[in-house]
Amino acid sequence: AARFVSLLAHQRPPVVGGGTKQEQWCTLLAFLCRGKGDCEDHAALLCSLLLGFGLDAYMCVGTKAKGVSHAWVLTRGTDGTITFWESLTAHRYLHRAVDPDAPPLALQPKPSYPYRTVGCVFNHQSFLANCQPSDAVELCAFDFQNPSRWKAMSEEALKSVCAPASNTSLPPLPPLCAPSVDPAAASNQLELEMRYLVSEHRKDLDLATVWDDHLSYLLSSALSAYETERCTGVSCGNEEFQDAVRRAVPDGHTFKGFPIHFLHRNARRAFATCLRSPFCEEIVSCRGDHVRLAVRVRVFVYPENACARLEDPQKVKNVVVLTPGPQSAQL
Template structure:
């Protein structure tokens, strides 16, 4: 019955653990992942009045996952309490049963995966070098099947379209996992909760989250593992429709249509080559929460790849039953969990005003150091707002709107004989000084900020767009108008 308290047997069977993530924010505002701990909470069912205190020793992450980083005291309480506590031997028997079943499922899948991999290598010797990744290591050093990181995720009313979801994921910071010493790139398939808590992660984390969101929107989405550019290992998302195939780059939100090229056809002309805009070079495998496919085509080149996944001459599939045996909630205790998205708690208007005030102060101080006075054109500053809204809308929808009105408004606001310069830029943080210093590295922005001469007026506008999990797009436009040299008007 809706709203009724779960009975003892139901509570005893809930094996989901509480995921505790510890982060640290440094003086620059950067968030670092310190610890990731999974807490078995059901001991409170045995405690008097279903209330207990526990001292937890938290370990580090990655290579430091065996080293303690601190101790926390956790108070657990069940509200309302049970009429009668669960006997400790009953709980112990339940935990032992779950552990043995989970371990057996993992053991059987490992046996299957080894046989599947052997068959894959027997198809073609060259397959040994293909990027077919079956397992990924999380922040605690635990290996999981990569498909277990993906789970369909519905965002409620926080995100309205798949493209808005792609924009949201692209606004989460990108940072490759670093290790001590000169070693090759080390992957860390961070749990999504830890990834969101840190608001930063590697391309695998972004791709998993984007794929989960696209699955939630009902698309046939898969995480792709392959290479881009100069053979750099990379992951992205592909959606396969009835007529079209699209690649989604989770780091920037771009979307590319895939058109397969027949290697036996004549070489493409320059125009056709220019239409292949995606950065991906090879693809080794793709997967979602229910399916896993390895590329067995003669070449793993993305441009010639055929995405007919049911064609066994093109793709080698894992058994859907084998995948389900270790990727169904409750069957494997260590399986990653997909959290619900949280709404943004930031006030975009207040934040926009605050950052803009700081940027103006930084401009005034910078020009003062150069010996220049500063005057702002308030009307021109206001007119920059539509452009910033248009830029963000274009990132979400791919459509450019409102540019004509913006240009007309600027034309009317700039006096005859005056020139106008504008420089838009976007950040994923709210650190005004950091944004200003970075912007000045651009020659056009430096020209605008340092502009001096006859009747110089500066303009600046900041517009913050908020997304779930306190992700944000901070747009800024620096602009100036000045009397053109040689003008007599």
């Protein structure tokens, strides 16, 4: 769920009337149809999905660095564990509150999350305002049953906006659309286009191009592992991949790789982005007597790719393309 939401584009709403305040929250249906939105739209969708998966989830409204307004998601485990979910990146952070009354030399947890203050939290059943002495996230305790720390909105007020009869003017939210892109066909097509672009680029440099299909095949496991790590936060298979590469690269040769991911399937645009990296440009322009190149592309599809395609036929916002770029083995 977090990975899917993070793939939807982040775009701040336009300022209306020449003002400076940007505040526009979309319905979930409008957000999915547009395929892009602000952090509040992402957080609301992620919170709804996590609630649907049975988690005790809340949307948090507060600030991050430099007082910038921000929204993220919080879940509470049955053991009291507090987890923050960043809907724009799919990153997760454990929250351990700092004790302001602890001795000066006592060890205190160092926050890894980017959030600074929290003003309120809410979901479809409750709305709670932070009334603790400090609204700094690192000092806050998220025990929502404690009225001295969290002031709950009355049930009558909640029913006036959240009761089934209060939003009859809104259209029913349809289920998420299944992906319609064939990932295997899309991967093969994009890989052929990337190979062509690399060959043409090297031809302009008066360099021949020799492709190593076996090395390209070995890169598949790495791309799958990268996507798994982005979804779960767990890294796996790296040692096996490195061992396979060592066996494939002849003695006296050097292996160089450039993994990168995109949210579109435009090969020329992706290749131009790769060349902006000096490291990738060095690989593509590699010279030597025994240079072999390899490229592998994997397309991972997620729901709602039809909505993204409606926005721009050249972009599928919720499809991830992982390309390690050309790999070189040289003397």
